[in-house]
Amino acid sequence: MSNAVLATPEVPFESRGLDKKQTWWERLRKGDEVVHLITLAGGWSILVITGLLVQHLWVYSRLSRHAFGWHFLVDSTWDPVNGVFGAWPFVYGTVVTSLLALTIAIPIGLGSAIFLAELAPRKLSNALTFLIELLAAVPSVIYGLIGIFLLIPVLFNVVPYVQKYFGWIPIFNGTFYGVSYFSASIVLAIMVVPFIISISREVLISVPVSQREAMMALGATKWDVTWRAVVPYARQGIMGSIFLSLARALGETMAVTMVIGNVAQVSTSLMAPGYTIAAVIANEFTEATGDLYLHALIELGLVLFVVTMIFNALARLLMLTMKGHEVVG
Amino acid sequence: MSASYPPLSRKITNVVMLALTGFCTLLVLSVLLTILGYLLWKGASSLNIAFFTKIPAPVGQSGGGVENAIVGTLKLLALASAIGVPIGLLGGIYLSEFAGGWSAFTIRYTTDLLNGVPSVVMGIFVYTLVVLPMHHFSTLAGGVALGIMMIPIALRSTEDFLRAVPRSLREGGLALGASKSETIFTIVIPAAIYGIITGIMLDIARVAGETAPLLFTAFGNLYNSPGWLQPTSSLPVVIYNYAISPYDVWHKQAWAAGFVLLSGLLVISIISRLILARGKKLSHG
Amino acid sequence: MKPFDLSQLSRAHEVRFAADESTDEKLPWPQFTVAALNFFYGTHQALKGINLIVPNKRVMAFIGPSGCGKTTLLRTFNRMNETIPGTRVEGSIRLGDKDLFSFPATRLRRVVGMVFQKPSPxxxxxxxxxxxxxxxxxxxxxxxxxxxxxxxxxxxxLWDEVKDKLHQSANGISGGQQQRLCIARALAVEPEVLLLDEPCSALDPISTAKIEDLLFEIKNSCTIVIVTHNMLQAARVADYVGFFLNGELIELNRAKQIFQNPEMQQTQDYITGRFG
Structure with a gap:
């Protein structure tokens, strides 16, 4: 058997073009290396841009960094005329408005997410979520517009009553001018609520049925199941959505600038006007005379960058570690 | 187990809490409708032909429009797309088709971080990058700022839609003697094209409303801005400047501009969703 | 070109496949000559020391339980496995008298066409x-x-069924038509070999019958290698059948022989259903 003779091919292989030499044109056309390199340049440009961004913020804030050091963050004098720059009023305003905004937004956002994920029929839920996500697409400057001409007039009618009964509490006293930490926080809360809702809803929906059934088998009510089984199971994703919202609130510029009053002071009362980091940059950047002034503003940008990056990174990390669930947004 | 289980108190908690979640949803929805309704009412009542065809009138005079801002916004978006779309596309192709391991992870993570950079910080960056060397504000600088802001979303959405193309299609192309790059350009990208276009349109809609980065790059302009190297007006900046001004005439203009801007964004967003739906329909017969 | 001799194969004695000794029939020249082929996915060895000849213009079927390596071998013939990262191949495959790995893969795949399990228009x-x-x-x-x-x-x-809707989306036709479209797509470049990876496993019996009829037509001009789960299908369409188990080629023989009187016990077990 090993000597069985086999027939020869009728068509020699040369005629199939398999052996033909590759022309340079064919090489180029078929060449994956060129495409690989070009797309690689596109991908890596992200790293270059981010690197440049960090470098520029660092270099262009050097005068201020050298002049004030860490005191920059805690000094409360912001006096461009005499070249003294302390960012405490802005840091304070940013932290207060963001935290207050989250305090308002988290319960409402989480409540809506629970309703949309657990109670509403899926079709209705999808339609409502689509509407709510529209809210996230409204530009910041339009929230500012609404804030100035709709929210503040409403607050002028409401706040006096609050102050009448609760004015003895320090955070509610003082004259209300309309523009205030409080107004800014409400606008911010409206702006971050869609984020909390849409991410949390998705996380809640993805909780496995087994988690619910285990509780239901014990005779739990719908609310028990949701609050004691579903929400704890999804808490990582929910925390992620909150961090993402916090990062967004901290860096939000236009809407806040338009309703916070832009006064570089630190007030206990939420009804008083204030300032935030982003707002002072937006207001004073084009008017900054002198390099130190400009560098101080850019250092504020650096601070904002670092803080928002930390919360963004935390949020991404939380969502990455959630098994088999990825949220892009 | 008795018929009264769960106890009445838990039943009440159940009903109250569930009602509260419904109330939260209602509250969010009513805020949304109030905002849209108010903008529609205020904006539409302030609109007229001159708004689209005239440049701003001097302070104190009525009339005038924001033609220069509309043109400025369109120019800024064109420039931003010219920068953001190619880089986003290439990067998306790289991530989905070529990158592996740490390189993919690094780029993906950096992209997500860049997406989270506050827009005002992006404005500072482009100010130091473009405006300082040129010594003046310009359409170019504004376009660069918006363009950089477009990259992360363009890149990640392109990557996601390319990834969703099944492996069987890629193998089908390779098995016919197409090289990897031929497969990418003639099969994978065409199969994902509707999704990619949708992602890019939504991306454009997102940066179209950005204001903060334009304040110190494109700045503003009361007149038309010829070419690409002069400061230019834009709709979002006009809304901002007019809204914080003390003049009632300008407030009206701000509402009208807000209405035009938001309508534009909603139209883009609806069209892009239709495109996506059409793409889905095509690929399923 | 010199005539082939099975003795050219290393370990040729392991090739259990020969001309029927009772006839004078000349064996067709080998389309593929595989010698000492090993294949690895990472550290997992999917093919172990495969030696075989695929004759020209015949239908050869590979059968065996899932994970036995038959699809892997098929995908080695047009080097589709190279597109999966972390794979490695050892040993030699000749296409005619040339080393399969000496050609650019893109050109090779025009000569060796492939149709996949799932219709993928x-x-x-x-x-x-x-x-x-x-x-x-x-x-x-x-x-x-x-x-x-x-x-x-x-x-x-497929022509009569689609000639009026050539410019409509290929996703609009039935699964069986889609699979025949994929065959037409592969045939268009006039390949010398057509590899079919369980082409009927996702199809109904009528569509399957159509495709089997089609294979009889094509084999006049094409060498066909088909991987199938379905032994009856192998018996219907194949001239030669190879039986694989755990990455090894257990038996290679004429179809009639393998289904009626297999040489190896494992083959006997498989075709009588004792493997499940």
Missing amino acids: FPKSIFDNVAYGLRLDPSIRRREIADKVEQSLRRAA
Whole structure:
């Protein structure tokens, strides 16, 4: 058997073009290396841009960094005329408005997410979520517009009553001018609520049925199941959505600038006007005379960058570690 | 187990809490409708032909429009797309088709971080990058700022839609003697094209409303801005400047501009969703 | 060109496949000659020391339980496995008298076409699907393409069903038609070999019968290697059958022989259903 003779091919292989030499044109056309390199340049440009961004913020804030050091963050004098720059009023305003905004937004956002994920029929839920996500697409400057001409007039009618009964509490006293930490926080809360809702809803929906059934088998009510089984199971994703919202609130510029009053002071009362980091940059950047002034503003940008990056990174990390669930947004 | 289980108190908690979640949803929805309704009412009542065809009138005079801002916004978006779309596309192709391991992870993570950079910080960056060397504000600088802001979303959405193309299609192309790059350009990208276009349109809609980065790059302009190297007006900046001004005439203009801007964004967003739906329909017969 | 001799194969004695000694029939020349082939996915060895000959213009079927390596071997013939990262191949495969790995993979795949398990029409029109392979070759003129598309669709017995909707989406036709479209797409570039990876496993019996009929037509002009789960299908369409188990080629023989009187006990067990 090993000597069985086999027939020869009728068509020699040369005629199939398999052996033909590759022309340079064919090489180029078929060449994956060129495409690989070009797309690689596109991908890596992200790293270059981010690197440049960090470098520029660092270099262009050097005068201020050298002049004030860490005191920059805690000094409360912001006096461009005499070249003294302390960012405490802005840091304070940013932290207060963001935290207050989250305090308002988290319960409402989480409540809506629970309703949309657990109670509403899926079709209705999808339609409502689509509407709510529209809210996230409204530009910041339009929230500012609404804030100035709709929210503040409403607050002028409401706040006096609050102050009448609760004015003895320090955070509610003082004259209300309309523009205030409080107004800014409400606008911010409206702006971050869609984020909390849409991410949390998705996380809640993805909780496995087994988690619910285990509780239901014990005779739990719908609310028990949701609050004691579903929400704890999804808490990582929910925390992620909150961090993402916090990062967004901290860096939000236009809407806040338009309703916070832009006064570089630190007030206990939420009804008083204030300032935030982003707002002072937006207001004073084009008017900054002198390099130190400009560098101080850019250092504020650096601070904002670092803080928002930390919360963004935390949020991404939380969502990455959630098994088999990825949220892009 | 008795018929009264769960106890009445838990039943009440159940009903109250569930009602509260419904109330939260209602509250969010009513805020949304109030905002849209108010903008529609205020904006539409302030609109007229001159708004689209005239440049701003001097302070104190009525009339005038924001033609220069509309043109400025369109120019800024064109420039931003010219920068953001190619880089986003290439990067998306790289991530989905070529990158592996740490390189993919690094780029993906950096992209997500860049997406989270506050827009005002992006404005500072482009100010130091473009405006300082040129010594003046310009359409170019504004376009660069918006363009950089477009990259992360363009890149990640392109990557996601390319990834969703099944492996069987890629193998089908390779098995016919197409090289990897031929497969990418003639099969994978065409199969994902509707999704990619949708992602890019939504991306454009997102940066179209950005204001903060334009304040110190494109700045503003009361007149038309010829070419690409002069400061230019834009709709979002006009809304901002007019809204914080003390003049009632300008407030009206701000509402009208807000209405035009938001309508534009909603139209883009609806069209892009239709495109996506059409793409889905095509690929399923 | 020199005639082939099985003794050219290393370990040729392991090739359990020969001319029927009772006849004078000359064996067809080998399309593929595989010697000492090992294949690895990472550290997992999927093929172990495979030696075999695939004869020209015949239908050869690979059978065996899932995970036995039959699809892996099939995908080695057009080097599709190279597109999966972390794979490694050892040993030699000859296409005719040339080393398979000496050709550019893209050219090789035009000579060795492939149809996959799941119908995978491109999301393009029916015409564009069939024309896809032709358009990759700039030397094929535009005018020729329409003719060749029609010719291929006729060879795949699909022309009458789709001739009125050539420019509609290929996703709009039935699964069986889609699979025949994929065969037409592969035939359009006039390959010498057609590899079929369980082409009927996702199809209904009527569509399966159509495709089997089609294979009889094609084998006059093409070498066909088909991987199948279905032993009856192998018995119907194949001239030669190879039985694989755990990455090894257990037996290679004429179809009649293997189903009626297999040499190996494992083959006997498998075809009588004792493997499940």
